[in-house]
Amino acid sequence: MITFTINDQKVTAKKGWTVLETAREYGIEIPTLCHHPAVKPSGACRLCMVELKEKNWSKLVASCIYPVAEGINVYTETPRVHNVRRWILEMLLASCPASPEISALAQAHGVVSTRFKIHDPSQTCMICGLCQRICEEVVGLSAIAVVDRGVHKKVGSPFMRPTDVCVACGCCLTVCPTGAMKDIFDTVRGEPKMPLTQLAM
Amino acid sequence: MHDHALAEQSDALRLRSLDDLNRLRKQILDKRDPDQPEIVVCHGTGCLANGSADVSAAIRSALDASGIEAKVVPGIKTTGCQGFCSHGPLVVIRPRGIFYQKVKPKDAKEIIEKTIVQGDVVKRLLYKNPTDGEKILHEQDIPFYKRQTRVVLHNIGKIDPTDISDTIASGGYQALAKALTTMTPEQVVQEIETSGLRGRGGAGFPTGRKWRSALTAIEKKGRPVYVVVNGDEGDPGAFMDRTIMEGDPHAVLEGLILGAYALGANQGYLYVRAEYPLAIKHLTIAMEQARAYGLLGDNILNSGFSFDARINRGAGAFVCGESTALFTSIEGNPGNPRPKYVRSVEEGLWGRPTVLNNVETWANIPLIVNKGGDWYAKIGVPHSTGTKVFSLVGKVNNVGLVEVPMGVPLSTIVEDIGGGVPGGAPFKAVQTGGPSGGCIPYELKDTPVDFDSLTKAGSMMGSGAMIVMDNRDCVVDVGRYFLRFLEEESCGKCMPCRLGLSRMREILDNFSEGKGSEKDIEDLLSLSKAIQDSALCALGSSAPNPVLTTLKYFKDEYLAHVTRQKCPAGVCKNLITYSIDPELCTGCTSCAKQCPVGCIEGEKKKPHAIDTGLCIRCGICMDTCKFNAVNVI
Ligand SMILES: Cc1cc2nc3c(=O)[nH]c(=O)nc-3n(C[C@H](O)[C@H](O)[C@H](O)COP(=O)(O)O)c2cc1C
Ligand code: SF4
Ligand code: SF4
Ligand code: SF4
Ligand code: SF4
Ligand code: SF4
Ligand code: FES
Ligand code: FES
Secondary structure (H helix, E strand, O other), rough: OOEEOOOOOOEEEEOOHHHHHHHOOOOOOOOOOOOOOOHHHHHHHOEEEEEEEEEEEEEEEEOOOOHHHHHOOEEEEOHHHHHHHHHHHHHHHHHHOOOOOHHHHHHHHOOOOOOOOOOOOOOOOOOHHHHHHHHHHHHHHOOOOEOOOOOHHHEEOOOOOOOOOOOOHHHHHHOOOOOOHHHHHHHOOOOOOOOOOHHHH | OHHHHHHHHHHOOOOOHHHHHHHHHHHHHOOOOOOOOOOEEEHHHHHOOOHHHHHHHHHHHHHHHHOHHOOOOOOOEOOOOOOOHHHOEEEEOOOOOOEEHHHHHHHHHHHHHHHHHHOOOOOOOOOEOOOOOOOEEEEEHHHHOOOOOOOOOOOOOOOOOOHOOOOOOOOHHHHHHHHHOOOOHHHHHHHHHHHHOOOOOOOEEEHHHHHHHHHHHHHHHHOOOOEEEEEOOOOOOOOHHHHHHHHOOHHHHHHHHHHHHOOOOOOEEEEOOOOOOOHHHHHHHHHHHHOOOOOOOOOHOOOOOOEEEEEEEEEOOHHHHHHHHHHHHHHOOOOOOOOOOOOOOOOOOOOOEEEEEEEEHHHHHHHHHHHOHHHHOOEEHHHOOOEEEEEEEOOOOEEOOOOOEEEHHHHHHHHHOOOOOOOOOOOOEEEEOHHOOOOOHHHHHHOOOOOHHHHHOOOOOOEEEEEEEEEOOHHHHHHHHHHHHHHHHOOOOOOOHHHHHHHHHHHHHHHHOOOOHHHHHHHHHHOOOOOOHHOOHHHHHHHHHHHHHHHHHHHHHHHHHHHHHOOOOOOOHHHEEEEEOOOOOOOOOHHHHHHHOOOOEEOOOOOEEEEOEEEEEEOOHHHOOOOOEEEEE
8 A cells, every 4th residue: 555645635446546546536636638547548638637746846747547556646626737727727618619518618727718710610530539549458459540740640440531440439539528520420431331429418 | 801701701700709809809800900991881861861871982983993903892882860960961981080071972083083083172071160160170179079088979970770790890790699608697787776866768767777677576576578779759859879789789789688688688679760761771780680699599608698689660650659659559559658656667569577677778878888887977966867869950051970078068959069040140949859859948058968967957958859840930829749749640549639639739829830838838728737747658647848947048039929819930821921121222133033922013223111010921022032131010
């Protein structure tokens, strides 16, 4: 057993646990978007950042991948943590303006408007890659691909050509945190023999 | 005859001991007459671009025509970049060290007839000292070279990088032979620790400590362990690693083999960006030759130690220089950084303990093993030992490659060696450390250039690119440039980097258009902090640096953009107006003839004027006017 503190509260965790797992065990809320217990953590959304403190030293780490260690002091609601969350949510509001899930999450953290220009009012996908990871790691297929890099990054089918690899299990639809897979799904599958988007409804 | 061919003749190419190596070295040196002239032509990328291949071909035919070739051994030699690229193509006549610059193919005949045959100098090809107009005869007397300490670069410009005999003659592989025959792996590690060498790839992590923690990891996890060369060099304006790989590939290879010996690795990788075909070619040749001589591969120098290496071509993504992305890329996957809180000395390539070092770091290793860690630690300053190679670009007279001891003042590099800003004005700032570094203003020109002092100034060493800026460079524009570069180069995996860098750039775009407020500057600071705190890898977390340092040192210039809608440097198009000074204008009409929109009016020989409403701010009038009558504000 490993003992450490979260928000000055003493907690114990099993070796190999992450900070996020431990926090959830104790009912301590840390917001996440790209985390899903069924797949390996990827650390993409950075919403789950928490602050580690040690005397004068401190740093932020992603709780969904940070392994617990004896004696660390974790804080989930510091000014630095809030600053990160606020900016990520503000930026997500501007890049996924059509996603009710993102709006609700932002609102829950007090972010109701964004200072940034909206380039595509219909966008919902935040390119977190969770759908791709589920399809690959859980379903065992690679019907979804994240292509390109940087600002050009997109989620779609491999080589952006409709794929017939998909077995229509619907996993990607259920895990998508923003509701975007509903919109993308039929393009991933090309011309589906039967439309499956209602699976997520 | 080629020395290489000579060695081939001797019954066994394979060296079996230190004695063998020394014998070969003596043999090569004995064949050479130290007094016979050698014509050295720079074939570095800069000189090649200026036509040095034609120059060496012309010299070759002039030599053939003169019928004296037999006397010149080995005739002409082509080398890697000699650093003084802005004056290329360079030709040096050794052993006298006569330095010719800006040589054209048509100069070849004269060089042969005058310098080689008669021993005279072709004066017009000599370097002219801009301060006193004196012509300088010898390489070592040119201010650009005089103030340098060429340790890592000592071979470049002297050896033919494609001929191992040259390397061996100049002492190459002595360190390897010494280590394999007289030192334990532990002693090699200790020597590196003593040297105080810090990694040249950017962060300045102590190399000895990295190797030591790899040994600790090996104790826990066992072997295999890997050694890897980071030859990705993605910083805009940086070319020191390329120069070393192209100009002295055996130095990198020898360093790597020494590291492998110290750590007990049997396999290594050289990750070189695909845009560096010449570096890849020279490293490939070097590895083939080293294998043939028994310096690489099975049972090196009959010591029982075996090690081999292979080259991986990087796909040319900046982020692939980041350690975990580099490993992912070597493993055959897209080069995305891995979200790990485990260090690569514990879990690197294929999840095994791995030591990744930069090209220049590896090239330092043989020097340290040869001359000792104590010798090395005496160069430079206490916490930044040794020398550092910088590439000097931008608004500076002597664009090129410079090596100095750590800790020299910034002004020594930019003003003494670099010759300062063209036109003689003081520089405005020097951007160090590439896209993740920062700008150091003129007031801090005495800052010692070492890891800690640069960090203290808000910048960093980075790979060693230095971009000199003058008062025609706008800090907002500089910030936009680096953000634009990084937003394209980001792997896009994590949100603060993928979303944040574009958004920062949008705020700066507004500034350059005269839109924005002081609140935006606050937002910029706070968003920068969020990105620094939360990005997954160092690309994102260091990306705000150029903006943060320019905000620190040039806040006024930002404020001029947002509160007065002015660009003091005269760069941001929407914020500038051109005007003609009637006092200086002679009415020559050249500007009016050149103006693409015809908005300059005036009678001949009378002052002209610009209709600013029509002016598209192209700046052509300013470039055209010989009387400095056109102003921009
Ligand atoms: C985005 C990014 C790009 C990098 N690019 C390079 C590079 O091109 N070459 C390099 O040697 N190190 C680069 N680094 C640093 C390496 O990750 C690593 O720290 C270095 O190669 C270690 O070698 P050293 O200890 O000899 O400096 C980069 C780091 C980051 C975050
Ligand atoms: S579709 Fe959903 S799960 Fe997939 S990348 Fe977009 S937001 Fe993430
Ligand atoms: S529905 Fe298709 S794309 Fe989605 S997870 Fe299942 S197989 Fe993969
Ligand atoms: S910081 Fe940028 S480059 Fe690094 S992992 Fe995140 S998106 Fe990729
Ligand atoms: S800046 Fe260009 S458009 Fe304007 S006056 Fe000069 S030449 Fe004409
Ligand atoms: S080029 Fe210069 S001097 Fe000639 S008319 Fe234009 S502003 Fe006047
Ligand atoms: S939940 Fe941890 S980074 Fe997304
Ligand atoms: S390429 Fe010749 S000096 Fe740099």
